[in-house]
Each structure stands twice: as C-alpha cells, then as structure tokens.
Amino acid sequence: MAIKPAPGRAVSGDAYLVHVQQDRALLAVVDGLGLGSEAVIAANTAVSILRKYANDTVVSLFNRCHRSLMMSRGAVMTVACLDLNTLTATWLGVGNVEAILLRADPAVVPSVERLQLHGGLVGYQMPILRSRNILVRQNDLLVITSDGIVGDPSADIPRGEPVQKIADYVLQKHYQGNDDALVLVARYVGSAHE
Numbered sequence: 001m002a003i004k005p006a007p008g009r010a011v012s013g014d015a016y017l018v019h020v021q022q023d024r025a026l027l028a029v030v031d032g033l034g035l036g037s038e039a040v041i042a043a044n045t046a047v048s049i050l051r052k053y054a055n056d057t058v059v060s061l062f063n064r065c066h067r068s069l070m071m072s073r074g075a076v077m078t079v080a081c082l083d084l085n086t087l088t089a090t091w092l093g094v095g096n097v098e099a100i101l102l103r104a105d106p107a108v109v110p111s112v113e114r115l116q117l118h119g120g121l122v123g124y125q126m127p128i129l130r131s132r133n134i135l136v137r138q139n140d141l142l143v144i145t146s147d148g149i150v151g152d153p154s155a156d157i158p159r160g161e162p163v164q165k166i167a168d169y170v171l172q173k174h175y176q177g178n179d180d181a182l183v184l185v186a187r188y189v190g191s192a193h194e
Contacts, residue, residue: 148181
C-alpha cells in the first residue's frame with residue numbers, strides 16, 4: 001500500500017482495509033468525499049464498518065456503509081472479496097476508485113480485468129448494486145487506486161516486483177498532484193495445497 005495526502009494536507013481522506021481470515025480476504029479502498037478532516041472521518045467510518053462486518057457479502061457491506069455514512073460527506077469505494085476455497089473474487093465499486101486484476105499467466109485472456117464501476121456516492125446516492133465474480137489464479141495481481149491516481153497503470157506495472165514496490169511505483173508514476181492518492185496492491189500467492 002502506498003498513500004499520499006493532497007498538497008498542504010497532513011492527513012489523507014483515502015483509507016484502505018486488508019482483512020485476511022482463514023478462507024477469505026477482504027480488500028478495500030475508500031475515498032472520503034473532498035479533503036480534510038470530514039473526508040478522513042467518512043473514509044475511516046466506512047473502513048470500520050467493513051472490518052466489523054467482514055463476513056458479509058460485498059453488496060451487504062456497501063449497504064451497511066451507505067447507512068453509516070448518511071450523516072457524513074459520503075465516500076466512493078471499491079471492495080474485493082477473495083474466496084480462497086473457490087479461487088474467485090467478488091468485487092464491486094461505487095464512484096471512481098478503480099480496480100484491475102492483472103493476470104500472471106500471459107496465456108489467460110483477457111490479461112487485464114477491469115472493474116466496471118457504478119456511479120453514485122456511498123452515504124448519499126446509491127445505485128442498484130451488482131457485484132461481479134472473477135476467477136483468480138496464482139500470482140495474479142489486484143491493484144485498487146483512488147482518484148488521485150491518473151492514467152492506466154496496467155501497461156507499465158513491474159509485475160514481477162514485490163507488491164510494496166509496485167504500489168510505490170504506481171503512486172510515483174501516476175500521482176495527479178492535487179488530491180489524496182492511495183494504491184493498494186495484492187498478489188494471490190496460492191494456498192498450501194496448490
């Protein structure tokens with residue numbers, strides 16, 4: 001994970017969660033609307049709800065966050081839940097927190113899967129939610145970025161590097177310069193029986 005607050009700000013209104021259990025991993029990036037302390041409160045409230053109800057479905061998590069953020073500025077967010085038994089990821093995004101899955105195996109088509117985002121604002125205007133399931137294979141990379149990251153990082157990501165180095169690289173190369181930015185990178189390394 002790599003994060004950078006907007007210029008002149010000490011804290012970021014972007015937040016993340018990585019919650020790993022025995023057979024499930026929940027990953028999320030939340031961008032509180034605007035900048036400053038109210039954005040921080042909105043993002044941290046959503047992350048707290050995601051952590052507390054981490055066993056819920058992705059759609060249920062969005063609905064819980066929506067109810068909890070109604071008296072705040074609101075937030076945009078993307079959540080991905082990896083089921084380690086079925087090797088599937090269920091993902092969903094509302095707003096402009098981008099997510100891509102980069103395939104490790106070049107023979108797999110498509111080599112890059114992009115999350116189709118729903119318009120809206122969690123806590124204010126929620127669309128009809130439809131999550132999507134995708135298969136995940138060993139060494140696939142999941143990259144989730146807030147709107148402080150511009151351009152398409154999928155073309156130049158150094159895929160073989162450690163995830164922290166990839167996150168730092170994306171932040172350095174694609175930071176737009178006037179907003180909070182967060183990059184979360186995760187690699188599925190496989191289970192003990194693979």
